Amino acid sequence: MQQSVINKASKFLEVLDRKYPDATCSLRYNSAFELLVATILSAQCTDERVNKVTKVLFERYKTVQDFANIDIDELRNIIKPTGFYNNKAANIKNIALTLLNEYDGRIPENIDELTKLPGVGRKTANVILGNCFTPQGIVVDTHVKRVCRRIGLTKNETPEKIEQDLLKLIPKDKWNRFSHQTILFGRNICTARKPKCEICEMATLCHFYRGA
């Protein structure tokens, strides 16, 4: 591994800790199951909008059993503002049924079983693991991908390969923290449309900034 990439990573960790000393999950939830539902809703949608929807949703439906019995049309209506509502509604109900039938109503605690649930991919599974169980991965969402590629922590394109690169660069005890901080950095500074390079502390080390 190149020394320059290692230097960038440690500099980036330094900046993140200074800017976001107490970064946590921005989705609101009171259980692993609620976080699972919220994370599914967050696909291609801002977490702010998800929180508005889940506020209503979690008031009406509390338990896994409640979601297993839910009227699919009502669920569709409640979650409509998050987009992809047909898929998301079906997935959420099917997950609740699967959890009751195969897992005694509990959430599996490993990535292989989590990703077998309908509508749960690697990113969603890592969110659950990182926030609810022993941290076992780094979340590579659209923000983490964009930021790490721009800074030059990875040249890879797929979330899985990017995750592998980051797992080697970031100390294990910081994985979940790094995910939250990098997402905040991507939302506030290194935005997709008009990145605020003028105020970015990574600009001097950034490949993207120097115009590549």
Added chain:
DNA sequence: CTCCCGATAT
């Protein structure tokens, strides 16, 4: 690769 898909910033 395409499709799912509403809301917002640019």
Added chain:
DNA sequence: ATATCAGGAG
């Protein structure tokens, strides 16, 4: 008008 938002399945 278009890109983008805590993606995943076929």
